[in-house]
Amino acid sequence: MIQLWRLESLSATYDQALFLQELWSTSQGRLFESSLSSVLSGAVTSDGALPSVNYLHLGQHANFLTLAISPLVVVMGRWALPFAQVSVLTASGLVLWRIASRCLDADLAFRITVAYFFSGAILGPAIENFHDLIWIPLLGFLVVEGLMERHRWQVLLSAVLLLLVREDSGLVLFSLGLWALIRRPSERYWGVALMLGALGWVLIVTGWIQPAVDSSLADRFLAEKFGHLVEDPSRGTVALMLAMLREPLAVLQALVSPPGATLGFVLALTLPLLFIPLLSVDALLLVSAPLFVALVSQGRTALAVTLRYVLALVPGLYLGAVLWWQAHPLAWHQRQVRMVWTGAVTLGLVLTIVGNPHRSFSAVIPDSFVPWIHVSPRTMLHRREAALKAVAKVPAEASVAADTPLLPLLAQREALIRFPNSVRFKDREGVVRSVDYVVAFSGYYTPLAPVFKRERRVQIKIRAQVQELLAKGDYKLIHCEGGAFVLRRVQDRVPDQKTTPGISSHCDALA
Incomplete structure (x- = not known):
């Protein structure tokens, strides 16, 4: 309902239109085309070039999997995007419930699932403009479930699809492989394969496929996120990684700066889970690569809890919590723990709603309290x-x-x-x-x-x-x-x- 209201009240904005145009063009046989994406290209924003109708969004994000939604656009029009967005994130929660219910008591599995749906890391991305990261929680959960249940085809298919989400989704898969290598001895070969496959895909897409289409990835996106770490991010992903290895102190400083915002980001992400991921080695391994990128990146979106980028952390946080509770079952039977957890989930939900992410709740939450600004x-x-x-x-x-x-x-x-x-x-x-x-x-x-x-x-x-x-x-x-x-x-x-x-x-x- 919130997504429908966003469309009707004109709260949906640029990315909603960009992806709708891209998927509509794809349904017409013109894959990845978007003149709105061209407006955001490095050539237009930096060099003053004019946007073009046949610009390929692939040059900015390799969102191959998202194109699968294009037939829905033919049937449902602009309503296809919110339908797909909410449906995929809901399906992710159901898969999480399936995994948790196999490992934990039913009540505890239910509590983790409730924390998932009420967290700002899910609620925020679920009610903002459509984005191509909606697939990450679902596919991340499926990869780990396949590793835990030894379902080889599920691991292989989910891993391939995860790589097709976006060029940077390989970071998520790399972390899942690292976890399998260290924490699942019986699956260490799968862990190595996932890590190598993820690293190879990221290098191929960012070093060859995307530059062949457009230079926006290097000229704009890498500079926006990592320009504070390297002098020339436009040299590409490999050069960026090597530059980081040569400047470990600068990277370490970026990881903890600004300290207040970094601490607040980590605490807000783990609050609905009663901060359990902070105690879980599994969670640390499962989120290692995407969390590293989030912490070293610059810009206002880097440490925003309710923006779509945090979805890369969701599989690791929630599966890490499941595995911690599996290893510490007695803690759940303490009544005080359950009461405090209920309060944590409630507090997180209230803070998310009062924060009015993406102005989705502006019908009931003022856009400004002092001075008072409220559009009825x-x-x-x-x-x-x-x-x-x-x-x-x-x-x-x-x-x-x-x-x-x-x-x-x-x-x-x-x-x-x-x-x-x-x-x-x-x-x-x-x-x-x-x-x-x-x-x-x-x-x-x-x-x-x-x-x-x-x-x-x-x-x-x-x-x-x-x-x-x-x-x-x-x-x-x-x-x-x-x-x-x-x-x-x-x-x-x-x-x-x-x-x-x-x-x-x-x-x-x-x-």
Whole structure:
């Protein structure tokens, strides 16, 4: 229900639209294509190039497995993504329950499963924009279950699928193999095979497949995450790993810096499990590689507990807890332990909801307490109505530039770019074109602009860009209602001829 409300209230934003466009293009036979992904490429963000309609998202993330959802997009449209997102994460919890119930008492297995569903590490990624990491808990659980039950085909199939999630999912598989090597003597050969397979896949994808498509991985993503550790991350993954080995003190400093945020991150992740993973050698091995990357990375997303990146840690944390309880069964029978655990799960859930991750609970949780900023559900529905009226003015095949809240409503088309970044793009032949329509929702930001700098800057930029387009005569205002407006490109305009802004002087969205 929360995901449905996010779509209806315009809370779903850029990544939701990006993946919808990529999967829609894939369903049309154009694998990985996304003009919205092109907007985020290194060439556009760093070098000022124009986005292109035939850009391949593969250059940024090798999300082969996610393309399997594309037939659902044909059947369900934009609703396919939240359906798949919630379904896969729910299935992961059921597999966790199956594993735990085989190792532990039914009540304890149930408690671990409840902790999974109520944790911020699952609830946050379940209610944010669609992402390609939803598969990691499910496949990670299946790999370890296969190793524990000695189901060879399950291990092999789940491991292959796990590698196809994304280029960095090999880190998860590497940790699972390391655990099998050290903690499961009967499966040590499988552990070595998983580690070698994971390492080889990561090197092949990041060193050959992705650079052959686009340089964004090296130019943008490695620089954003590891630019503080190496002078030139653009040299690639292998060079980055070697540079880290040469600078152990810098890596060690990055692991614990900033100390407060690092400690808070670890405690928040383990709170729903009563901090048991901190005592578990199995958990430490199972999360070793992805936790290392999370701690040494820089940027605001590195230590965020409710963002999708923490899903790489979920298999290790929860299976590590299961194995610890299996080795310490008497601890569960202490009444105080059960009471404290209930309080820990409840506290974690309350903190997650009050934190309003991804503004998914903004209908009931204010966006700001001091000063008080709260957009009521009625206002959200009014904004939805205004947005749908504006989007209805755009033909299905038209090229569009739209600002962020409107992108998921327009993503099932070939040419869609972010406004106000640009109104120009490259078509399949490389010819520079201007979009047919511009759709923006300046009024969406009005309740938030007085407090939040980002929303204020976006609103100001949208209004300035639209006034410039109208003043040049390149576009004509054809719709303005409820803070949303639509511009249509003027066809065959005589050079240097100015068009009258028309109703723009009476449009509250441009005030």
